[in-house]
Amino acid sequence: MRFVDEFRDADKARALASKIAGLCEPGRRYKFMEVCGGHTHTIYKHGLEDYLPEQVQLVHGPGCPVCVIPMGRVDDAIHIARRPEVIMTSFGDMMRVPGSGGNFFDSNAEGTTIRMVYSPLDSLKLARQNPDKQVVFMAIGFETTAPSTAMTLLRAAAEGLDNFSVFCNHVTIIPAIKAILDSPDLRLDGFIGPGHVSTVIGCRPYEFIAGSYGKPVVVAGFEPLDILQSIYMLMVQLHEGRSEVENQYSRVVPWQGNPVALKVINQTMQLRPYFEWRGLGFISHSALRVRDDYASFDAEARFEVPGVRVADPKACQCGEVLKGVLKPWECKVFGTACTPETPIGTCMVSPEGACAAYYNFGRFSRKRVQEVTIG
Amino acid sequence: MIDREQQVLDRIERARRRPAKVREERITLSHGSGGKATHTLIEAVFLDAFGNPALAPLEDAARLRIGDARLALTTDSYVVSPLFFPGGDIGDLAVNGTVNDLAVSGATPLYLTCGFILEEGFPIADLTRIAASMRAAADRAGVMIVTGDTKVVQRGKADGCYVNTAGVGVVEGSAELGVAAVQPGDAILVSGPIGEHGVTIMLARGELDIEADLVSDTAPLNGLVAELLASTSGVHAMRDATRGGVATILNEIATDAQVSVIVDEHAIPVKAEVRGASELLGIDPLYVACEGRLVAAVAGDQVDAALAAMRAHPLGTQAAVIGRVEADQPGMVLLNTAFGGTRIVDMLVGDPLPRIC
Numbered sequence: 001m002r003f004v005d006e007f008r009d010a011d012k013a014r015a016l017a018s019k020i021a022g023l024c025e026p027g028r029r030y031k032f033m034e035v036c037g038g039h040t041h042t043i044y045k046h047g048l049e050d051y052l053p054e055q056v057q058l059v060h061g062p063g064c065p066v067c068v069i070p071m072g073r074v075d076d077a078i079h080i081a082r083r084p085e086v087i088m089t090s091f092g093d094m095m096r097v098p099g100s101g102g103n104f105f106d107s108n109a110e111g112t113t114i115r116m117v118y119s120p121l122d123s124l125k126l127a128r129q130n131p132d133k134q135v136v137f138m139a140i141g142f143e144t145t146a147p148s149t150a151m152t153l154l155r156a157a158a159e160g161l162d163n164f165s166v167f168c169n170h171v172t173i174i175p176a177i178k179a180i181l182d183s184p185d186l187r188l189d190g191f192i193g194p195g196h197v198s199t200v201i202g203c204r205p206y207e208f209i210a211g212s213y214g215k216p217v218v219v220a221g222f223e224p225l226d227i228l229q230s231i232y233m234l235m236v237q238l239h240e241g242r243s244e245v246e247n248q249y250s251r252v253v254p255w256q257g258n259p260v261a262l263k264v265i266n267q268t269m270q271l272r273p274y275f276e277w278r279g280l281g282f283i284s285h286s287a288l289r290v291r292d293d294y295a296s297f298d299a300e301a302r303f304e305v306p307g308v309r310v311a312d313p314k315a316c317q318c319g320e321v322l323k324g325v326l327k328p329w330e331c332k333v334f335g336t337a338c339t340p341e342t343p344i345g346t347c348m349v350s351p352e353g354a355c356a357a358y359y360n361f362g363r364f365s366r367k368r369v370q371e372v373t374i375g
Numbered sequence: 376m377i378d379r380e381q382q383v384l385d386r387i388e389r390a391r392r393r394p395a396k397v398r399e400e401r402i403t404l405s406h407g408s409g410g411k412a413t414h415t416l417i418e419a420v421f422l423d424a425f426g427n428p429a430l431a432p433l434e435d436a437a438r439l440r441i442g443d444a445r446l447a448l449t450t451d452s453y454v455v456s457p458l459f460f461p462g463g464d465i466g467d468l469a470v471n472g473t474v475n476d477l478a479v480s481g482a483t484p485l486y487l488t489c490g491f492i493l494e495e496g497f498p499i500a501d502l503t504r505i506a507a508s509m510r511a512a513a514d515r516a517g518v519m520i521v522t523g524d525t526k527v528v529q530r531g532k533a534d535g536c537y538v539n540t541a542g543v544g545v546v547e548g549s550a551e552l553g554v555a556a557v558q559p560g561d562a563i564l565v566s567g568p569i570g571e572h573g574v575t576i577m578l579a580r581g582e583l584d585i586e587a588d589l590v591s592d593t594a595p596l597n598g599l600v601a602e603l604l605a606s607t608s609g610v611h612a613m614r615d616a617t618r619g620g621v622a623t624i625l626n627e628i629a630t631d632a633q634v635s636v637i638v639d640e641h642a643i644p645v646k647a648e649v650r651g652a653s654e655l656l657g658i659d660p661l662y663v664a665c666e667g668r669l670v671a672a673v674a675g676d677q678v679d680a681a682l683a684a685m686r687a688h689p690l691g692t693q694a695a696v697i698g699r700v701e702a703d704q705p706g707m708v709l710l711n712t713a714f715g716g717t718r719i720v721d722m723l724v725g726d727p728l729p730r731i732c
Contacts (some may be wrong), residue, residue: 001647004654010715047716096405109401118583224714329380335387340724341411342398351657361718364707365381 007223008046016228017051023235030056031187032234033324035177036194037064037352038222044361046224056231059186059324060354062176062280063194065141066093067322067346067353070278071310073169074099077138080167080303081112087130088114088167089123090138091145093350098343100310120152120166127156127164136299138167144196146170146269146288147261153268153294167299168290171275173197174205175286181213185325190234192227193219195249200265202257203245210243221249268294278346279312279319318345321354328358335359388706395419409618409664410723432553435614436480438546447482449473450541458501458535460579462572462590465538466505468666470512470520471595472617473542478597479613479669481552481604482544484516489523490539495530505536516595518542548604554672556611557632559702562678564671566599566691567592568644569621570663574652585655587648594667599688606684609677615669619723622661624670625698625708626722633705638698638720640713661710662723672700 024030034040040060043049049058062068074097081088081104088104095104095116104114117123120137127135139149149166156164173194180186193206198219206217216237220230230248237244247253268291275287290298299305312318315333320326328334328347338344340356347355395415405412422430429437436449453469470487477484489509493502513520520540571592578585596615604610614624621643625636645653645660653660667690673681678696685691708720 001650001654004650005713008712008714010713013715044718046712046714047710047718048714050716105403105405106399106401109399109403122582224716327380329383335383336390340721341405341415360721360724363384363387363719363721364704364709364717365384366717 004223007221007225009225012225013051013228016225016232020056020228020232020235021053023232023239024053024055028055030189030235030238031059032056032190032192032231033059033061033180033188034192034220034227035061035063035173036192036196037067037350037354038196039192039194039220039227040064040354040357041352042222042224042227044357047361048224048227049362050366051228052231056235059188060321060328061324062180062277062322063142063173063197064347064350064352064354065145065171066097066350067318068171068176068277068280069094069097069140069169069346070276071099071312072276072308074103075101075310076305076307077167078104078107078112079306080136080299081107081114083134083303085132085134086113086136087126087133088112088136088138089117089120089126090114091140092116093352094138094140096343097346097349120148121155124152124156124159124161124164127161131163133163134302135164136167136303137164138169140169142171142173142194142197143200143265146265147200147258150264150268153290153297154264156297157294162296165297165299165302166290168269168288170269170288171277172271172286172288173201175283176277176280177209179280179283180323181209181215183323183325185320186323188215188324189238190216190218192230192234193217193245195219195221195226195253198247198249198253198257200258200261203247203253203255204257206245210245214243216243217245219245219247219249219253221252267291276309279322281319313344316345318347321345321347328355331355335363391706408723409623412724413618414722432555434480434553435476436482436544438480438482445546447477447480447544447546448541449476449480450539451476452537452539454534454537455576456534457579458505460591461575463593463666464505464508465536466508467512468591468593469538469540470509470516470518471593471666473540474516474518474595474597475615475667475669477542477544478595478600479615480546481548481550481600481613482546483601484518484542484544484597486543487513487518487520488541489520491523491525492533492537492539493525493527494533494535495527497535502536505538512595516597550604550608550610552610552612554612554614554628554631557628557634557672557700558611558674559634559700560675561611561672561700562675562696563625563628563636563638563698563700564673564678564681564685564694564696565616565621565644566596566669566671566685567667567693568646568649569616569665569668570645570649570653570660572666573620573663574649577656578652583656585652587652589646589648589652592665592667594690596667596669596690599685599690600669602688603671603681603684607673607677607680609674609681610671611674612672613669616665618664620660620662620664621670622659622708622720623723625720628672628700629706629708632700635701635704635707635709636698637701638708638710640710642695642697644693644695661720675699
């Protein structure tokens with residue numbers, strides 16, 4: 001299939017892999033974090049680690065939109081959805097994220113109406129079709145999805161819809177990366193930068209990582225060859241003693257980002273003073289809320305929201321996994337108490353979550369498999 | 376460090392072999408997805424309540440001995456939405472699905488029953504259309520619908536029309552087909568490109584604003600199965616790849632026969648339209664339902680005859696060998712990706728496609 005198979009070519013992968021291996025200095029270990037959950041998914045889905053020398057290790061980062069939603073926000077959403085007049089909508093990944101008393105599927109089994117939508121604009125359609133109901137879109141995601149929420153808000157305002165609002169949980173990527181860089185637990189050699197977020201914010205915001213922290217960043221696409229090439233570019237930078245922001249995904253990501261998208265975000269949303277991230281705790285200026293000018297479309301203004309803080313389950317080590325300190329399998333409950341069908345932590349929910357990706361795709365001994373499949 | 380990882384992996388495999396427990400207090404949509412939650416529900420509720428030797432193998436149809444006759448019996452309910460879709464409707468789906476469940480258990484389908492649950496207000500014209508397509512599908516498969524039942528519920532208590540069919544067939548020959556008979560050395564075949572039904576239904580719902588030139592693959596497989604069984608005695612098991620897709624069947628094989636299944640992604644036939652839609656939607660065609668495709672495990676030395684027999688049938692022209700069965704790492708389904716890596720193919724978790732059949 002065109003535009004897909006070219007980026008999954010095994011011959012090109014082998015060639016890149018040998019170049020990466022050639023750049024490994026003896027005795028040195030390389031640790032790169034892929035910030036974005038989409039990358040984590042690609043890495044496991046295509047078995048990319050089979051191409052990496054043992055010295056090169058990938059660490060999975062916090063860029064999975066569902067994974068960073070704290071339990072309390074799920075409870076808040078269910079609290080709103082319990083109002084008889086409310087139809088709540090959200091993206092499919094959200095449906096199985098556990099709150100303290102169950103997920104959206106469980107909540108629906110008890111009588112709420114929480115529907116999966118593919119685009120926030122579908123919520124507007126639902127609002128027009130159900131004038132006697134209140135449609136609430138639970139918005140999640142980084143800067144990647146914020147523009148579509150912003151456009152939905154603008155359209156709702158233009159149409160004067162009075163039965164639509166947004167429960168805003170958008171977060172921003174840079175404060176999370178900064179929190180990881182400041183964490184003493186982790187020593188990284190570089191970052192595979194998030195591709196989709198960068199289509200909106202561009203490459204500039206990462207310059208402090210290369211400048212102040214001295215870690216190279218390569219913004220990468222989502223096909224397996226994209227990621228392999230990005231790892232190669234990081235290795236070249238380290239080899240040459242450089243620390244810069246480079247753009248591997250230039251076919252999609254403009255250096256300056258998307259000014260129109262940034263403008264509509266700015267027009268409809270503003271930074272919260274602080275926001276709780278699952279596993280990472282409170283991070284200041286790390287999330288967006290609906291701007292006061294659009295308060296009539298803000299579910300948190302329209303409905304009573306308890307805003308209770310729910311502590312993560314004790315056994316759950318999502319925070320360490322999100323920061324890349326622990327590999328998924330190193331978590332105490334991984335694969336036994338916490339599985340994709342009975343997730344304790346959010347990393348096990350989304351297909352982009354590091355634990356779910358590892359459990360679904362990577363839960364086997366590569367050594368034994370290589371003996372079987374090659375032998 | 377590798378050893379510690381291996382210890383964790385072993386512990387997980389032990390946990391996975393424990394009997395399933397339903398943790399939810401109420402039914403959620405996941406229980407109907409055909410994946411892990413459905414299996415758990417069946418084992419924990421129905422197998423626990425009904426347990427008997429005829430049910431225990433959990434094949435697509437139960438095989439029964441009555442006097443000298445060997446019969447196969449199966450039932451299936453259909454709640455697909457929309458009722459009419461490109462390439463078919465709930466009527467032919469209900470006939471083909473039950474015919475296929477009988478066929479893949481090695482039986483010649485003979486008679487079907489049908490039960491209708493209708494919602495007050497449902498158009499008679501639609502019902503007539505559904506009945507006509509059931510008749511056409513029955514004629515095509517060479518079966519008769521010989522008894523039935525009709526119930527009507529109040530408006531709002533059902534979504535238009537639900538159909539249940541049951542079917543009985545006769546098992547000829549002595550071969551004991553079943554997933555438990557699969558052995559290391561077997562080859563895994565599919566009878567054609569996968570995922571067309573599921574993707575067609577998703578697009579037919581009109582929620583995605585994607586258009587593709589796709590029709591459902593719904594078709595009766597009894598003709599193809601008869602040709603296949605006549606061509607070789609090496610067929611060990613067959614399943615039709617409905618909810619949960621090919622991936623679910625491969626997992627059932629790996630778990631029930633305690634073998635591993637190694638699949639080659641390059642070899643899996645998938646239409647470009649299905650691949651394209653799946654890429655856009657972030658779903659894996661391996662999990663998408665088919666309604667006229669089967670997966671067969673065939674003795675390694677019989678694979679050429681089996682493949683030739685499938686390809687000679689109009690419904691099997693694109694049949695392919697997609698993998699093989701191994702003894703090492705029992706319970707696992709491993710995929711050699713087209714990219715050249717390796718990964719697991721697990722049972723489906725969650726519910727990407729409600730009400731596909």
